[in-house]
Amino acid sequence: MICSKLKISKLELDNRAENAGLQKNKFGRWDSGELCKQWDLLEEYYQVLETHIKVLPVLKGNVIKTFERIKAKGGKIGLVSNSMARTIMGYVNKYGLRKYLDFVFSRDDAGCKKDKEEYWKSLIEKRHLKPAECLVIGDDPEHDVKTPSKLGFKTLLVSSSEDFDKIYLFS
Numbered sequence: 001m002i003c004s005k006l007k008i009s010k011l012e013l014d015n016r017a018e019n020a021g022l023q024k025n026k027f028g029r030w031d032s033g034e035l036c037k038q039w040d041l042l043e044e045y046y047q048v049l050e051t052h053i054k055v056l057p058v059l060k061g062n063v064i065k066t067f068e069r070i071k072a073k074g075g076k077i078g079l080v081s082n083s084m085a086r087t088i089m090g091y092v093n094k095y096g097l098r099k100y101l102d103f104v105f106s107r108d109d110a111g112c113k114k115d116k117e118e119y120w121k122s123l124i125e126k127r128h129l130k131p132a133e134c135l136v137i138g139d140d141p142e143h144d145v146k147t148p149s150k151l152g153f154k155t156l157l158v159s160s161s162e163d164f165d166k167i168y169l170f171s
Contacts, residue, residue, distance in 0.1 A: 001041075001044060001045075001048060002032065002035050002036060002039070002041060005039075005041055005044065006039060013030075013035070014030075017030050017035060017038070020038050022034055022035065022038060026140070032045060033045055033049075033083070033084055033087055037084070042086075046086060046087075046090070049087065049090060050090050053090055053091060053094045055094055055095060058161055059161075060095055060096075062161050062164045063095065063097065063164075064095075064096075064097070064100070065164075066164050066167055067097065067100040068100070069167075069168070070167075071100060076102040077100055077101055077102055078101065078102055078103045078104070078105060078127065079092065079097075079101055079103075079104045079105070080104075080105045080106075080114065080123060080136070081104075081105070081106055081107070081114075082106075082107050082113045082114050082143065083106060083107065084106060084107065084108055085104065085106040085108045085109070088104055088106055089104070092104065103127055105123050105126070105127065107119070109122065109123075109126065110122040110123065113143070114140075114143035114144065114147060114148075115142050115143050115147055116147070117147060117150060117151060119147070120147060120148050120151045120153070121151065124151065131148070131151050131152035131153040132152050132153075132154070134153050134154065135153070135154045135155070135156060135167070136148045136153045136154070136155045136156070137155075137156045137158055137167060138155075138156075138157065138158065139157065139158050139159065141157060144157065145157050
């Protein structure tokens with residue numbers, strides 16, 4: 001869609017993205033949202049994204065079960081992400097998670113991504129958090145474990161559905 005809208009080849013897209021200072025994600029691919037933001041194609045991006053979000057039953061089941069247990073114990077849940085706020089809300093709505101969330105915090109709110117301490121400091125300040133009372137659950141060793149740990153957050157790296165059961169060790 002991006003190449004078509006800009007009337008350029010994939011090679012030209014790569015060159016333009018590199019020249020714009022964009023970086024590929026951990027999978028070695030360009031973030032299509034970042035590309036669209038760069039070239040003012042976000043509306044087109046969201047028209048495509050919102051129709052293509054797939055609900056993975058295993059993930060949805062584990063997440064909702066976990067969220068219900070956390071809420072039953074009086075816990076609060078915040079979703080923090082490197083994604084743009086509108087992207088996050090697309091997934092939240094598709095998965096039916098809004099009723100479980102106390103807040104959503106995006107890179108738009110922080111002005112940077114989760115691998116930067118500034119992201120987590122901004123989260124702490126804006127959401128009035130006490131890191132020692134929080135558990136960060138994520139799938140990225142750098143963004144979800146290493147960086148938040150430096151600021152006192154408890155962390156749990158999730159690499160399989162069985163890891164969701166470990167969350168209860170923290171409560």
